[in-house]
Amino acid sequence: MLRNLFVFTLFLGTFLSLELSAQNKSLSNELIWGGNSLYTERVGSFSFQNDGRHYTRFRAGSLKSYDILGEEEPKEIFNVKNLKLSVKEEIKASIVSWGPQEASLIIETDKEKIYRRSYKANYIIHHQKSEQSLVLDPAGKQMYPTFDPTGKKLAYVRSNNLYMMDTETRERTQLTRDGKWNEIINGAADWAYEEELYMTRAFEWSPNSQYIAYIRFDESEVPEFSMKYYEDGIYPRDYSFKYPKVSQTNSKVKVRVYDVQNQGTLDLPIPEMKDDFYIPRMKWIPETNELVVFYLNRLQNELILMAYDVQKGTQRVLLQETNERYISIHDHLTFIPSKQQFIWMTEKDGWRHLYLYDYQGDELKCLSKGEWDVTDFYGYNPENQKIYLQAASESALQREILTIDINTAKVQILEGEEGWNTALFSPDFKVYIHGFETMNQPPVYSLKNEQREVLRTLISNDHLRTEQEYFQVGEMKPYVFTNRNGEKLNGFVIMPQSTDPGEKYPVLMHLYGGPNSQQVTHRFKGKYYWWFQMLVQQGYIVACVDNRGTGARGEDFRKQTYLQLGKLETEDQIDAAKELSQWEAVDPQRISIFGWSYGGYLSSLSLLKGNDVFNAAVAVAPVTNWKWYDSIYTERYMRRYEENPKGYDQNAPMFIADQLKGAFLLIHGLADDNVHFQHSAELMNALMHNNKQFESYVYPNEDHSISGGYLRVHVFNKITSFLNQNLKS
Numbered sequence: 001m002l003r004n005l006f007v008f009t010l011f012l013g014t015f016l017s018l019e020l021s022a023q024n025k026s027l028s029n030e031l032i033w034g035g036n037s038l039y040t041e042r043v044g045s046f047s048f049q050n051d052g053r054h055y056t057r058f059r060a061g062s063l064k065s066y067d068i069l070g071e072e073e074p075k076e077i078f079n080v081k082n083l084k085l086s087v088k089e090e091i092k093a094s095i096v097s098w099g100p101q102e103a104s105l106i107i108e109t110d111k112e113k114i115y116r117r118s119y120k121a122n123y124i125i126h127h128q129k130s131e132q133s134l135v136l137d138p139a140g141k142q143m144y145p146t147f148d149p150t151g152k153k154l155a156y157v158r159s160n161n162l163y164m165m166d167t168e169t170r171e172r173t174q175l176t177r178d179g180k181w182n183e184i185i186n187g188a189a190d191w192a193y194e195e196e197l198y199m200t201r202a203f204e205w206s207p208n209s210q211y212i213a214y215i216r217f218d219e220s221e222v223p224e225f226s227m228k229y230y231e232d233g234i235y236p237r238d239y240s241f242k243y244p245k246v247s248q249t250n251s252k253v254k255v256r257v258y259d260v261q262n263q264g265t266l267d268l269p270i271p272e273m274k275d276d277f278y279i280p281r282m283k284w285i286p287e288t289n290e291l292v293v294f295y296l297n298r299l300q301n302e303l304i305l306m307a308y309d310v311q312k313g314t315q316r317v318l319l320q321e322t323n324e325r326y327i328s329i330h331d332h333l334t335f336i337p338s339k340q341q342f343i344w345m346t347e348k349d350g351w352r353h354l355y356l357y358d359y360q361g362d363e364l365k366c367l368s369k370g371e372w373d374v375t376d377f378y379g380y381n382p383e384n385q386k387i388y389l390q391a392a393s394e395s396a397l398q399r400e401i402l403t404i405d406i407n408t409a410k411v412q413i414l415e416g417e418e419g420w421n422t423a424l425f426s427p428d429f430k431v432y433i434h435g436f437e438t439m440n441q442p443p444v445y446s447l448k449n450e451q452r453e454v455l456r457t458l459i460s461n462d463h464l465r466t467e468q469e470y471f472q473v474g475e476m477k478p479y480v481f482t483n484r485n486g487e488k489l490n491g492f493v494i495m496p497q498s499t500d501p502g503e504k505y506p507v508l509m510h511l512y513g514g515p516n517s518q519q520v521t522h523r524f525k526g527k528y529y530w531w532f533q534m535l536v537q538q539g540y541i542v543a544c545v546d547n548r549g550t551g552a553r554g555e556d557f558r559k560q561t562y563l564q565l566g567k568l569e570t571e572d573q574i575d576a577a578k579e580l581s582q583w584e585a586v587d588p589q590r591i592s593i594f595g596w597s598y599g600g601y602l603s604s605l606s607l608l609k610g611n612d613v614f615n616a617a618v619a620v621a622p623v624t625n626w627k628w629y630d631s632i633y634t635e636r637y638m639r640r641y642e643e644n645p646k647g648y649d650q651n652a653p654m655f656i657a658d659q660l661k662g663a664f665l666l667i668h669g670l671a672d673d674n675v676h677f678q679h680s681a682e683l684m685n686a687l688m689h690n691n692k693q694f695e696s697y698v699y700p701n702e703d704h705s706i707s708g709g710y711l712r713v714h715v716f717n718k719i720t721s722f723l724n725q726n727l728k729s
Contacts, residue, residue, distance in 0.1 A: 027471055027534035029720060032527055033712035038467060040526045041459050043433060043445050045095060048426040050102055055426075055447075058096045063105070068431055068447060070456055078105060083124065083133050091124070100151035103128055104167065112141060115191060115673055116704070117200050119143070125154065125167055134170060137163065143188055144201035148209040153260070155187070155203060155212055162187035162203060162214055164260070175212070175258050175265075182224065182242055185217040190251045192244050193217075195674060196632035197280040197329060206284050206291070211257050211310055213291050215279055218252040227671050230700045241673065244631045247640045253279045255293050257310050268308050269315065273297050278632065280329045285359075286337045292318055300326045300636045305333075305361075318361045321346060325562045326636045328516070332377040343367070343387065343406075345377060347555045354387065356406060367404050368411070373552050375399060376422075380406070381429040388414070388425060396552035397478060397490060397522050401434075414452065419522045433458065438522045439476045439492060441465075472497065473533045478520065481545070483575045490520040491545040491576065494536050495585065504587030506727035507541045507580055513569045514598035515637055516551040516558055519544050531716060539728070543580060547572035547602075563644055565626060565637050566605050566651030573602060574610035581613060590727045592616035594719065597675060597704065598623065604653040604664075604683070611661040616726045618719050620667040621704055624679040625652040657686035663726040664694040667715065669702030695722065 032038055045058040054065045061080040067073075080093045095108040107124040114120065120141035126133045136142055137158055145156040155164050160179030165172045176186040187203040194200055203214035225243040228236040244250045255268045268291075270277075276298040283292050289311040295304045305319040321327060332345040332354070340359045345352060349366070352373040356364040367387060368374055376390035378401075386403045393400050394416070401415035401423045415421040415434055420443075422435035430450060437443035442461035446454045474494045482488055496505065510532070512519050525532070532542040547569040549561035561568050573593065581588035593614055595603040600622030607617035626634045626648050627641045641648055649655055664687075668680040677698070687694055697718055699706050706715055 025471055027530055027537055029531070029534070029713050029716045032530045032534065033716055034710055038464065038527065038530050040442055040464065040524060041461055042443060043424065043435070043459065046424070046433070046458075047098060048431075050427065052426055052428045052430050056098075058093075061091075061093060063096050068455055078126065078128070080107065082131075083107070083126065084131065085124070085133055085135065094121075099125075099147040099154075100149055103151050104147070106145055106147075107133075110141070115194055117194050117198070118188070123156070127167075134167075136165065137172065144203075146201065146203070146205065148205045149207060150209050153209065155205065157187045157201075157203075160185045160188070162212070162258075164212070176214075176216075182240070183218070183220045185219065185251075187214040188217075189215075190217045190219050190222075191241060191673070192250070192630050192632045193278070193280070196630060196636075197278065199280060204282055204284060204291075206289065206310075207286050208289070210260055211289070211291075212260065213255055213257045213282055213284070213310075215282070216254055216256055221249045222251055223248050225673075225676060227673070227676075229671060239671075243673075243676075246627045246629065246631055246634050246638075247642060248631060250276060250278075250298070250631055253277075255279060255282060255291075257291070257308075266310060268293065268310075271295055271304055271306055271317075273304075274302070275299060281331070281333070283333055286335050292333065294329070296327065296329065298631075298635065299639060300632075303327050303329075318359075319344065319357065321348065323348075325559045330377075334377070334380055336380060336382070338382060343377070343380065345374060347373075350555045352555070354389065354404075365409065367406060367409060368402075369409075371554065373554065375552060378423055378425055379429070383428070388423070388429065390422065392552040394418075396518070396546075397520060399522075431455065437524045439478070439524065442468075442524050471533065471537075474536045476525075476529075476532075481576060481579050483548075483572050487548065489545055489547060489572055489576070491543060492520050493544075494532055494542045496536055496539060496541070499585050503585070504590075505539060505541050505585050506590035506723075507543060507577075507586055507592065508535055508723060509573065509577060509580075509591070509593040510542065510544045510599075511547070511573060511593065511595045511602055512597070512599040513547045513550065513573070513595070513602045515549050515561060515565075517598070518546055518551045520546040527712075535720070535723075538724070540723075541580075541586060543576070545573060545576040547576075562637060563639065563647045564651065565647070566601065569602050570605040570609050570651075573606045574613055577606075577610060577613045588613075590615055592618070592723060592727055594618040594620075594723075595622075596620040601653070604666075605651065607662055607664060608653055608656045608659045611659055614662055616663040616665075616723065618665045618667070618722060620706070620715070621669065621672055621675045622653070622666070622679060622683075623675055624654045624683040625649075628676065628678055628682075654683045654686040657683065657692060658690040660687060660690070660692040660694070663722070664692075665719065665722045666694060666696045667699075667706070667718070668696075669699045669704065669706050671701050672704045674704040 048055045056065050063078040064074045065077050080091050093107045093109050094111050097106045105126040108121045111119050111121040120143045123136040123145050124133050140158050143157040147154050162175040178184045179186050189199040189202050219242040222242040222244050224240040226240040230236050257266045278296045280296050281294040290307045290309050293306050301323045303321045307318040308315045334343040342357050344355050354367040372393040374389050374391050378388040380387050385406050389402050390399050391402055399420050401421050403412045403414050419438040424433040434448050435443050435445045442464040445459040447456050476492050476494050479491050480488050577591050580586050593603045593606050600619035603617045604619045604622050607614045666680055668677050670677050
């Protein structure tokens with residue numbers, strides 16, 4: 001009996017061990033979204049040093065210098081613990097950055113998020129030679145501390161005003177005094193500029209350190225949007241901020257220039273524009289007193305680059321560009337002082353390319369040619385007179401690193417392996433960090449020299465390759481399908497490892513689909529990759545299609561959704577679902593679609609317009625009518641509502657709520673400052689009044705990302721259970 005009991009116990013232990021082993025090989029939302037074991041490591045706080053021989057990385061309070069060739073041991077050049085300050089609290093630094101000539105460091109502590117890209121923090125300035133440190137401004141948290149070219153002065157924003165500090169005398173000067181919350185901002189961008197024009201800091205030092213140019217935002221007439229925060233108080237906390245919606249008043253902007261030596265301020269004259277305008281960028285021409293200011297009209301199809309000589313008080317048009325649809329703003333205005341020339345990126349020939357101009361604004365030549373898009377510009381090397389760029393020269397799915405001789409226009413491939421190549425170059429272009437990944441291979445970051453020789457591997461992500469093997473992941477495969485208009489669209493699909501003959505599987509289509517975006521690329525998808533693999537383990541087929549309007553396929557493909565956002569994209573997703581329904585392994589009665597933000601907008605539209613092919617949809621933080629979204633983004637693609645009411649109304653999910661047939665899950669954060677909860681509330685209202693059943697989840701105090709702590713686990717557990725309930729049970 002005891003022997004039998006022992007045998008039974010041994011058998012049970014073996015069975016449980018095998019069962020646990022099998023369970024351990026199953027992915028879960030807790031593992032994917034709640035832990036770090038599947039985290040994709042990328043290059044973080046990395047900086048090349050000026051000597052071209054070393055680079056620095058900041059980790060766990062320590063800034064270390066590394067020899068590029070690996071011949072020297074890493075050397076600690078700064079540690080937060082060694083700061084000499086009167087404060088007794090332990091300093092927890094999140095970022096350390098260099099000042100000019102690497103004489104000083106800016107240490108960031110107590111970071112406090114504002115919106116997607118903006119935040120304020122306490123900053124400490126540390127002088128390397130004297131090892132002395134000072135608090136930038138004890139009166140309150142600051143934004144965007146920036147040294148002048150000499151490294152002796154530093155400008156920053158606090159409480160909507162611009163300040164300057166002399167780091168030698170420690171004297172602080174308040175340059176503006178009219179800054180006020182929800183009224184006037186000096187030197188920092190408003191919400192719409194930050195979100196849609198990728199501008200946060202709105203001031204620039206002149207090359208000779210004599211001037212500070214800054215943008216003044218008057219948002220006093222911009223309508224406010226209000227949200228509530230639920231924080232265990234007797235009443236919720238009200239929060240209001242300026243948010244210009246379609247056709248509403250935008251911030252009034254102008255550029256002012258502060259003269260550091262004479263302590264005076266100059267307002268730059270504004271060129272005549274046919275409409276309201278934006279100032280999305282400004283940049284000083286090196287070795288001159290000329291400031292180039294970008295003026296973009298409200299419809300974003302007319303751009304003027306004005307050059308102001310602030311010392312002489314003169315102005316001239318440097319460059320002017322118009323487009324039938326819209327102009328995309330970028331950061332790739334690059335001056336070549338030795339040649340009195342500049343490089344500019346434009347898609348005026350139908351593809352995004354780089355052009356060379358002289359300082360008078362006359363076009364000299366097109367530097368990159370062909371039916372492909374330049375996707376990033378890394379800079380110009382005066383030593384070999386080459387430009388370095390990233391391009392989708394072989395396929396929209398791939399990226400290559402190219403060099404082009406500006407004299408001969410000769411193109412060379414620096415990194416062209418089939419996949420996704422990125423680069424970060426040292427100031428002298430002698431070495432660079434090469435990033436390479438594919439949709440199935442996690443990224444590897446290697447430090448290379450000019451001859452493309454690997455000097456060292458910085459990040460390997462080997463742990464993810466081990467996890468891929470352990471979890472026996474499925475291969476993500478690209479495929480091409482043809483839509484109703486005969487256009488070929490890119491997609492990817494992941495099939496279960498082994499499919500039983502005759503068995504039909506449910507499908508999840510994932511999408512984003514917004515203008516110039518891409519999901520179907522040779523990039524590793526991070527945590528979404530693992531979530532897709534989890535669904536495949538559970539018996540799903542996962543697919544994704546980049547619809548019309550997405551990027552890296554030229555201007556005509558990218559801009560054909562102009563004035564009709566949602567129409568062509570939805571048609572393509574419906575066509576893709578219909579094609580998938582014909583696949584032998586697909587159950588045509590169990591096809592679902594899921595997206596977030598613009599993807600949530602399209603997943604909602606796809607379910608409503610394609611109710612004969614989609615059986616379920618998940619929409620997180622969706623736009624449901626573009627007239628409720630911000631002016632800069634929406635009017636770029638749709639113009640004002642009064643100019644294009646059909647374009648708005650015919651593709652608004654709330655106006656076709658009566659067409660809902662399948663299962664619908666709607667998720668939104670109540671404190672979403674980007675796509676306001678108003679969008680989902682209005683859609684819910686329309687669905688209810690049409691007697692349509694749906695599920696909804698709302699997240700109090702959460703913004704557009706719904707992240708932090710276990711929130712992503714919570715969100716994706718709900719999405720997964722919803723899919724299983726409606727497609728598998």
